[in-house]
Amino acid sequence: MERRDSLAGYLFIAPQMIGITLFVLIPLCLVFWYSLHEWNVLAQTFRFQGLANYQTLLRDPGLPPVLGATAIFSIGLVVFNMSLALLLAVLLDQKLKGITLYRTLFFSPVVVSLVAWTIVWGFLLQNNGGINALLASFGIEGPNWLRNPTTAMISVIVVQVFKNVGLNMVLFLAALQGVPRELYEAARVDGTPAFRQFTRITLPMISPTVLLTSIITIVGSLQVFAQIAVLTQGGPGMSTTVLVYYLYQQAFQFHKFGYGATLSILLFVVVAVLTFIQWQMRRKLVFYEN
Amino acid sequence: MKTRTLLKSATALTALALPLALAGGAHAQELRMTIWSANEAHLALFNEIATGFAQLRPGVTVTFDSLPFDNYTTTLTTQIAGGNAPDLAWILETTAADFVNSGALAPLSGAFAATEGYELGDVTKQATALWRANGELYAYPFSTSPFALFVNNDLITEAGAQTPAELIEAGEWTWDNAIAIAAAVADSGADGLIVRDFNYQLWQNLAAIWNGWGASPWSADGDTCTFADPEMVAAMSFIHSAIFETGAMPGPGESTDFFAGDAAMTITQISRASLLPTGDDAFDWDLVPLPAGPAGDYAVIGQAGIGVFGMAANPDIATEFLAYMSNPENSAKLARFFPPARQSLLNAETLGATNPLLSVEQLEQVVIKGITTGQVLPGHEGFAELQQVIRAELDALWVANADVEAVLNSVCNRIAPML
Numbered sequence: 001m002e003r004r005d006s007l008a009g010y011l012f013i014a015p016q017m018i019g020i021t022l023f024v025l026i027p028l029c030l031v032f033w034y035s036l037h038e039w040n041v042l043a044q045t046f047r048f049q050g051l052a053n054y055q056t057l058l059r060d061p062g063l064p065p066v067l068g069a070t071a072i073f074s075i076g077l078v079v080f081n082m083s084l085a086l087l088l089a090v091l092l093d094q095k096l097k098g099i100t101l102y103r104t105l106f107f108s109p110v111v112v113s114l115v116a117w118t119i120v121w122g123f124l125l126q127n128n129g130g131i132n133a134l135l136a137s138f139g140i141e142g143p144n145w146l147r148n149p150t151t152a153m154i155s156v157i158v159v160q161v162f163k164n165v166g167l168n169m170v171l172f173l174a175a176l177q178g179v180p181r182e183l184y185e186a187a188r189v190d191g192t193p194a195f196r197q198f199t200r201i202t203l204p205m206i207s208p209t210v211l212l213t214s215i216i217t218i219v220g221s222l223q224v225f226a227q228i229a230v231l232t233q234g235g236p237g238m239s240t241t242v243l244v245y246y247l248y249q250q251a252f253q254f255h256k257f258g259y260g261a262t263l264s265i266l267l268f269v270v271v272a273v274l275t276f277i278q279w280q281m282r283r284k285l286v287f288y289e290n
Numbered sequence: 291m292k293t294r295t296l297l298k299s300a301t302a303l304t305a306l307a308l309p310l311a312l313a314g315g316a317h318a319q320e321l322r323m324t325i326w327s328a329n330e331a332h333l334a335l336f337n338e339i340a341t342g343f344a345q346l347r348p349g350v351t352v353t354f355d356s357l358p359f360d361n362y363t364t365t366l367t368t369q370i371a372g373g374n375a376p377d378l379a380w381i382l383e384t385t386a387a388d389f390v391n392s393g394a395l396a397p398l399s400g401a402f403a404a405t406e407g408y409e410l411g412d413v414t415k416q417a418t419a420l421w422r423a424n425g426e427l428y429a430y431p432f433s434t435s436p437f438a439l440f441v442n443n444d445l446i447t448e449a450g451a452q453t454p455a456e457l458i459e460a461g462e463w464t465w466d467n468a469i470a471i472a473a474a475v476a477d478s479g480a481d482g483l484i485v486r487d488f489n490y491q492l493w494q495n496l497a498a499i500w501n502g503w504g505a506s507p508w509s510a511d512g513d514t515c516t517f518a519d520p521e522m523v524a525a526m527s528f529i530h531s532a533i534f535e536t537g538a539m540p541g542p543g544e545s546t547d548f549f550a551g552d553a554a555m556t557i558t559q560i561s562r563a564s565l566l567p568t569g570d571d572a573f574d575w576d577l578v579p580l581p582a583g584p585a586g587d588y589a590v591i592g593q594a595g596i597g598v599f600g601m602a603a604n605p606d607i608a609t610e611f612l613a614y615m616s617n618p619e620n621s622a623k624l625a626r627f628f629p630p631a632r633q634s635l636l637n638a639e640t641l642g643a644t645n646p647l648l649s650v651e652q653l654e655q656v657v658i659k660g661i662t663t664g665q666v667l668p669g670h671e672g673f674a675e676l677q678q679v680i681r682a683e684l685d686a687l688w689v690a691n692a693d694v695e696a697v698l699n700s701v702c703n704r705i706a707p708m709l
Contacts, residue, residue: 041371042392044601127543147490147542147688233491234678236685252364254675255388257371 028268034261041255053262065238066246069153073242074221076157081217082210084161085168090198092169093176103173107166114163118230121159122146125231149239152232156240160227164220168213175209176202211282218274222267243267321352321608323378323596324366328356332627339623343614352611363674370394375599377608381429383593384494386420387512387671395428395597396605398612402427405613409634412618417631420666421595429595430616433628435559436660437498437590439468439581440566443574445554446471449478454555454578465502465528468555468581472538475554481546482538486558490542490688491681494668498557498590500525502583507668507680513709515702517680518695524584526687527694534690542688559592560629560657563647577652579659589664594628629661636661672708679704 035054038047057063092103109117124130125145132142145155179202187197203210225244228234234241234249241249247267251260327333333354340352355376357365363385369375381389389395402410413431421429443453451474457463472482488495500506503525507517516522532538540546540553548556549565551573557580566575580589596616598608614620621630625640635641636658638650645653670676683704687697 039371040392041367042388042394044370044394123545126545127541128545129543144541144543147685233681235491235682236688237682241682249678252368253678254672255367255371 031261031264031268034258035265037258039257041257049258053259056259057262057266062238062241062246066241066243069238069240070222070242072153073157073224073240074218076153077160077221077224078214078217080157081161081165081168082213085165085213086172088165088169089172089176090202093173103170106169109163110166112163114226115230117163118159118227121155122231125155125159146232147236149236152236152240156224156227156231159231160221160224168217171209171213172206175206179205207285211278211285215275215278218278219271222271222274243270319349319351319604319607321350321377321604321611322355323352323380324355324357324362324369324376325380326357326359326362329627335623335627339615339620340611342620343611346614347607347610350607350611370599370601375602377602377604378596378598378612380432381595381597383420383595383666384669384673384677386429386593386595386669388673389597390421390423390428391671394599394601396600396609397426397428398430398598398609399425399427401609402430402613402616405610405617408613408617409632412632412634414631414633414636414662416662416664417593420593420669421597429597430612431593431631432596432616432621432624433592433594434631434661434664435561435592435629436657436664437557437559437580437592438656438660439578440548440556440558440562441576441578442548442551442554443576445475445478445480445551445573449475449480449554451475453576454581455576458578463578463581465499465581465583469528469532469536469538472532472554473536476537481540481553482555483532484540484546484548484553484556486548486556486562490685492677493681493684494677495557496525496529497665497667498580499529499583501588501590501665502580502585503528504583504585508670508709512670515706515709517701517705518698521585523695523698526698530687530692530694533688560645560648561627563645566647577648577656579656589660591660591664591666593666629657631661670709676705676708679708 036048036050038045038049038052040046088106092099092106126132127144127147129145131145135142143151145151183201183205184197187201192200222242223244224242225248228240228242228245229248232240234245243263244267247260247263250256250263323336325332325336333356336352336354340354343352344350362380363382366376366379375394399410402408417431417434418427421427421431439454441454443455446453449471451471452467454463454468454471457467469483476482485495485498494507497506500522503521505516505519505522505525507522508515529539533541546552548558549562549567551567551571560577563577567573579587582588596612598605598612602608615624618632618634621632622635622640624630625635626645629641630636638653638658641653641657642648642650645657648657680701683701684697686692686700687694
C-alpha cells in the first residue's frame with residue numbers, strides 16, 4: 001500500500017519533473033558545456049577550448065561598463081519601483097468612493113504588451129516627442145531624453161517602473177489589508193504619530209511581502225531586455241547596455257555563442273548570489289513569517 | 291525566479307542545439323530561400339521565376355521565407371546555428387565578408403559558367419568584387435542600388451533657395467551648396483537634409499556623404515583604421531556642423547520623414563521612389579546624384595547578394611536555381627524592382643520600362659552612372675560587432691560641443707585590435 005502511494009506521488013510530480021529536466025536542468029548543463037567551446041555558426045565549427053571564454057570574460061573591456069549599467073539599472077529600478085508601489089498601496093488602502101477605479105488604473109499597464117508600451121514611450125521620449133512638447137508648453141526646454149547617458153538610464157528605469165509598479169502595488173495592498181486594525185487603534189490610544197505607526201507596525205507586518213517583491217523586482221531587473229532593445233539599443237555609448245542585452249549582442253548579433261553562454265553563466269551566478277543574500281537577510285529583516 | 295532566468299537562456303540554447311543534431315532531414319527537391327522583403331509584387335515575381343524553374347526541373351519547389359529586415363542577419367544566423375539553414379539567402383553588403391570568407395557558401399563560378407546562355411561576363415566585375423574570395427564567386431549581386439538625393443522642390447523654392455537641378459545646370463552641385471539649401475529650408479521651419487535610416491545608429495550610411503571627401507572607415511585591405519584620417523575628420527566636421535551649427539540636418543532623437551513632405555532632401559536608394567506621395571499629398575520632387583565633395587564626383591551603392599549554403603541539404607540544385615534566377619532573361623524581370631548588375635541591362639531603355647517614375651536623365655545620371663562607378667557601403671569581417679562598437683564610440687560625437695578629432699581617434703583606438 002505504501003509503495004502504491006509512493007508510485008502515485010511520483011506520477012503526480014512526473015509532469016513537473018519532466019518539464020524541469022527538459023527545460024531547466026539539461027539546458028543549464030548545455031549552457032555550461034557551450035561556455036567551454038568556441039562555436040562559429042557560419043563556419044559550422046564547435047571547438048573545445050576549456051576556460052578560454054572565462055579568461056576572455058575577465059579581460060573583456062566591455063564588461064565593466066556593462067556591469068556598472070546593470071547595477072545602476074537594478075538599484076534604480078528596485079528603489080523607485082518598491083517606493084512607488086508602497087506609496088500607491090498606502091494611498092489606495094482607503095475606503096473611498098471610486099477607489100477600485102484608481103486601483104485598476106494603476107494596475108492596467110501590467111497587462112499591456114511590453115513592446116507596444118515601450119514603443120509608445122519611445123515616441124514620447126524623442127527630442128521632438130510628446131514629453132518635451134508638453135514641457136515646452138510650460139516654457140521648459142526638456143532634455144534629449146534618450147541621447148544623454150544619464151537621462152537615457154532614468155528614462156529606461158521610469159518606463160519599466162510605470163509598466164510593472166502595479167504588480168508590486170497589488171501585493172503590498174493585499175499585505176496592508178492583512179495588518180490587524182487593532183494594532184493601529186492601540187498605537188493611536190498611545191498617541192503614536194502616523195509615521196511611527198508606519199515604521200513600527202506597518203513595515204514589520206508586511207516584511208514578508210517586502211522580501212517577496214524585492215526578490216521579484218531584483219531578478220526582474222536583471223532580465224530587462226525589450227525596453228533596452230526598443231528604446232536605446234544599449235546607448236548612448238554603453239550607458240544602458242545591461243548584462244542581458246550584452247549577452248544577446250554577443251551570442252546572436254556577433255555570433256559568439258560560446259562567449260554568450262559564458263555571460264549567461266555569469267548572469268546565473270549574479271542572480272543566485274543576490275537571491276541567497278536576500279534569503280539570508282530575511283532572518284534579520286522579515287518578521288511574522290509563517 | 292532564479293529558474294526563470296535559467297530557463298530563458300538555457301531553452302534558447304537548447305532550441306539551437308537539438309535541431310543541429312537532427313539537421314539534414316529536408317526533402318531533396320524542396321528549396322527554401324530567405325529574403326527580407328514581404329512585398330507582394332516581389333513575391334509574385336519570385337514565385338513566377340520558381341514556377342519557371344519547376345517546369346525545367348519537375349518536382350522541385352522553391353519557397354521564399356520573408357524575414358523582418360531589422361533582425362534579418364541575426365535571424366538567418368540563428369537558423370543556421372539551429373541546423374535549419376536555408377538553401378539560399380539574400381545577404382547584405384555589410385556582412386558579405388563574414389559569409390564569403392566563412393566557407394558557409396557554395397562556390398558558384400563553375401556552375402554559372404557551365405549554364406548555357408548565362409553570360410557571366412555580362413555581370414560587371416565591380417558588382418561582383420564584394421562577393422568573391424580567391425577569384426571564386428560566392429554570391430550573385432542581384433540588387434545594386436545607388437544612393438541618391440530625393441528633393442522636395444516645393445519646400446526649397448518656398449525657402450527662396452536654388453533647386454539642385456538649377457545648381458546642376460550651373461555646374462555648382464557641391465556639398466557646400468547642397469547643405470546651404472538644407473539650412474535655408476531648416477530656417478524656414480521645415481527640416482533640411484535627412485540621411486535615411488541613419489538615425490544616429492547606422493553610421494555606415496554616412497558613407498553617402500564622407501565618400502565625397504575620399505574618406506573611409508578602414509583601409510582597402512581592412513587592416514587599418516582610417517576613421518581618424520584628415521579626410522574623415524573633415525567630412526565628420528562638415529556633418530557635425532550641419533547638425534549642430536546650421537541645423538541643416540535633424541538632430542539626434544528627432545524623427546522626421548521626407549516622404550511625408552517634412553524635409554527638403556533625403557539621401558536614400560532609388561527603390562524608395564515607391565514611397566513618394568501621390569494625390570493631395572504629392573509635392574514637386576526630383577532625383578539627383580550625390581553632390582560633389584572636396585574629392586570630386588562620386589557615387590555610393592548598396593548591394594544585396596544571393597548565396598547558396600553548402601551545409602544545406604541541396605546545394606547543387608540550389609545553385610542550379612540561382613543560375614536560372616539570375617540568367618539574362620530573369621535578370622531583366624528582376625530589374626523591375628532590383629537594379630541589375632548585368633551590363634546589357636544597364637541602359638535607360640530597359641530601366642525606364644521598369645522604373646516609370648524616373649526620367650531618362652535621372653536613370654542615366656543616377657542609376658546607370660551610380661551602378662557603374664559607385665563604391666559599395668563599407669563592410670568588414672565581424673561587421674556586426676564593429677558596427678556596435680563604433681556606434682557606441684560615435685555617440686560622443688552627436689552632441690553640440692563634441693571634439694570631432696578626439697572622438698574619431700577614440701574610435702580608432704577602440705577598433706584597431708578588432709581589424
